[in-house]
Amino acid sequence: MAHNEVIFGLYNDEEDLLKAVKVANAKHLDIMDVYTPFPVHGLDPLLGLEESRLHIAGFIFGALGLLTAFLGMTWIFTKDWPIIFGGKPYWSVPAFIPITFELTVLFASIGMVVTFYIVNGLGPGVVNAYLDDRITDDKFCIAFDKHEVSTSSAESFFKSTGASEVHEKTI
Amino acid sequence: MSHYVSPIREPLITGSKTYHDITEDLVSPTEKVPTASWIIGFIIAISCLAFGLFCIAWTVWHGIGTWNLNRTIGWGWDITNFVWWIGIGHAGTLISAILLLFRQKWRTGVNRAAEAMTIFAVICAALFPGIHVGRAWVVFYFFPYPNTRGPLWPNFNSPLLWDLFAISTYFTVSLLFWYTGLVPDFATVRDRAKGFRKKIYNFLSFGWTGSAKHWQRWEALSLVLAGIATPLVLSVHTIVSFDFATSVIPGWHTTIFPPYFVAGAIFSGFAMVLTLMLITRKLLNLQDYITLAHIESMNKVILVTGTIVGVAYLTELFIAWYSGYVYEQFAFFNRALGPYWWSYFGMMFCNVVSPQFFWFKKIRRSIFWTFLLSIVINIGMWFERFVIIATTLARDYLPSSWSYYSPTWVEMGIFIGTIGLFFTFFLIFTRVAPVVAIAEVKSILKSSGDQYVGAHDPNGHHDDHGHHDDHGHHDTSHKESHASHDTSHAKGSETPVMVMEDELKKLEGIGPKISAVLKSSGVKTFEKLANTSVEDLQNILDTSEGNFGGNSPESWPEQAKLAFEGRWDELKDLQDRLDGGKY
The missing domain is CATH 1.20.1630.10 (Formate dehydrogenase/DMSO reductase domain)
Structure with missing residues (x-):
């Protein structure tokens, strides 16, 4: 995040937060982001967040794993070094199923987790600016970008929706 | 939730x-x-x-x-x-x-x-x-x-x-x-x-x-x-x-x-x-x-x-x-x-x-x-x-x-x-x-915490309140340790016991909107509502956004008192007599 001037309010309860977000939507205040200590259900549609597409990444990586395993074993046992094991055909498909399955799962999970961290901008050694230490504890935060929402309208919004604290910060 | x-x-x-x-x-x-x-x-x-x-x-x-x-x-x-x-x-x-x-x-x-x-x-x-x-x-x-x-x-x-x-x-x-x-x-x-x-x-x-x-x-x-x-x-x-x-x-x-x-x-x-x-x-x-x-x-x-x-x-x-x-x-x-x-x-x-x-x-x-x-x-x-x-x-x-x-x-x-x-x-x-x-x-927590489980159940309600009282001291002591840990935190623990959203709605005449208005004005529990005068409630309604002209809070404190004390049968009798929350 580049330098953003942020005004944010902290709420004590997720129900207050949900109501406040509804009010902000009604008043057409453009919310920069909402931070919560745990996933609050019902928040995503209010913020207009589209459903995550991570599962698509999972599917693509899974398909990649499946092909890698199956085509890899096929190539090795039919072209690169064909060996007869126990009188079975070189291309013994049923015997390839377990490893194909395992690699599908392995590729899908690794791919999805790595995608998750990259799209979120998270990872080992990443330092993000935090608005408040208590957001990971018991505070529910609504943040406005001061370029989008004027300080006075933000303050009156926080006051009317029962925010327990209002702060400003440059992050 | x-x-x-x-x-x-x-x-x-x-x-x-x-x-x-x-x-x-x-x-x-x-x-x-x-x-x-x-x-x-x-x-x-x-x-x-x-x-x-x-x-x-x-x-x-x-x-x-x-x-x-x-x-x-x-x-x-x-x-x-x-x-x-x-x-x-x-x-x-x-x-x-x-x-x-x-x-x-x-x-x-x-x-x-x-x-x-x-x-x-x-x-x-x-x-x-x-x-x-x-x-x-x-x-x-x-x-x-x-x-x-x-x-x-x-x-x-x-x-x-x-x-x-x-x-x-x-x-x-x-x-x-x-x-x-x-x-x-x-x-x-x-x-x-x-x-x-x-x-x-x-x-x-x-x-x-x-x-x-x-x-x-x-x-x-x-x-x-x-x-x-x-x-x-x-x-x-x-x-x-x-x-x-x-x-x-x-x-x-x-x-x-x-x-x-x-x-x-x-x-x-x-x-x-x-x-x-x-x-x-x-x-x-x-x-x-x-x-x-x-x-x-x-x-x-x-x-x-x-x-x-x-x-x-x-x-x-x-x-x-x-x-x-x-x-x-x-x-x-x-x-x-x-x-x-x-x-x-x-x-x-x-x-x-x-x-x-x-x-x-x-x-x-x-x-x-x-x-x-x-x-x-x-x-x-x-x-x-x-x-x-x-x-x-x-x-x-x-x-x-x-x-x-x-x-x-x-x-x-x-x-x-x-x-x-x-x-x-x-x-x-x-x-x-x-x-x-x-x-x-x-x-x-809101669905499986012991202070919330059974809150919907009228029969279990009385016990539930007894439980809150038991833990009154517990909460205070937490507030203290809390304050010494971080003074800015103390403010956060003013509402240590959160109340279900629909609790106030149990009273006749209070719908989800009024419940929200009351809660944002600090009236979050039956106890608080029972101790608030009809005039103050009317004031809250008049000063809030929305049109509550048709609602009269005259019976709310009495209903809230019964609810708080767990006298659900009496509350039901009262509500049968009331007409949209009015006497």
Whole structure:
């Protein structure tokens, strides 16, 4: 995040937060982001967040794993070094199923987790600016970008929706 | 959130916790100096680990000849221990994946520790085949990589190689699942830490902020990982059972093995989770998060899977007789009445008889009995693997090569070493990470916290209020400790007892809108409403946004008084007389 001037309010309860977000939507205040200590259900549609597409990444990586395993074993046992094991055909498909399955799962999970961290901008050694230490504890935060929402309208919004604290910060 | 939870559901979080209490209770064990019992436990565990490492070094130096394996009995304690540990490693992913898909809320109390247990158990398990191959330093030959020996590839048709893939995948996926769940909780630890500790946890938490979009993706990731980890966990023990089932050894060559091994794995995994969690719960004071309801649920899983295992044992016996195949018949006769009869009956008692005690609710909810039976089951499942492996091999097709096997001190030492490894890792884990998933427990607080469960039920309501009063002092003392911790925090605990949204709506004349208006003006409880004058209420309505002209608060304080005192019958009579909340 580049330098953003942020005004944010902290709420004590997720129900207050949900109501406040509804009010902000009604008043057409453009919310920069909402931070919560745990996933609050019902928040995503209010913020207009589209459903995550991570599962698509999972599917693509899974398909990649499946092909890698199956085509890899096929190539090795039919072209690169064909060996007869126990009188079975070189291309013994049923015997390839377990490893194909395992690699599908392995590729899908690794791919999805790595995608998750990259799209979120998270990872080992990443330092993000935090608005408040208590957001990971018991505070529910609504943040406005001061370029989008004027300080006075933000303050009156926080006051009317029962925010327990209002702060400003440059992050 | 006002999810409706049936009043007959037991609360999963007791002690009327607030969100901050949860953070405090679950993070503080990582912030304090270790207790004496932890240090003693750690010394014992690490001593066992050191002895195990010595025995491994001994094995590698002198060769597998230091074990008592012989030409007839090629698999002994090593593979028994391998299968035992892999089985134990099944509960973690079962709890975190399958129970997530089934929306079982009680998983949140135990999933973190069970996943950690899975990872450590899989490490212990993987050790055994690693050294059993003899030349442990070239064990990487198992992996198919372009090598200078041809390239010569492993045999992809072999169940032993499938096993390698299954276990490597299982370990990796469990680790990813576990760590992704830990990231938000590491952020919680980070935001309370100072100095160097903060730097460490900043690194570990990957810069987590708690943004709504991140949470949304986090939930999506957890769900998909759970979806693919579920078939994975079933595949792992299925493939372990293939190691036996695809052979031509009587007693191993049975199609019942995969389901029977998977049920046995879940059975032994839950037993180990209980053994560990009953100790951890006591030492870290987690009784409010791992309640009797959790223990009872796990005991029910043990009862079901234990009974499946019992049915499988009897089915094996029946099929051996019914098949008319003399070698198969002899294998089972030998198991039950041969030289290892004691391990067979140990297995039958521990795995089939002992879980049946859990039909009794008193035993399911007794810490003592649960702990005792969990140990018995752990032992029984070890015997099961020993019976399948060593007993079967001891009597093969040629009577001239029949043999008997008992382990040497080296084999026993390696087993003790893995137990030491397991507990060393687990004890370190309890010091550096929250043992209970903080964010997940917070997310079920409003539906499963004891101050909320039954709040919808008029009959249970009176008790509920009594409970609040009991905890009045508790809350105050928390506020104080809170304030000394961080003064700016004190403000946050002004509303330590949160009230259900629809509580005020129970009163005639109050709908969701007015309820919201009242709450934002500080009138959140029946008690407060009962003590607010009609004029003040009218004032609140007049000064709020929205048109409440048709609503009159004249009867609300009286209704609220009855509701607060739990006089629901009288309230109902009153409401019958009222007309839209007016006299």
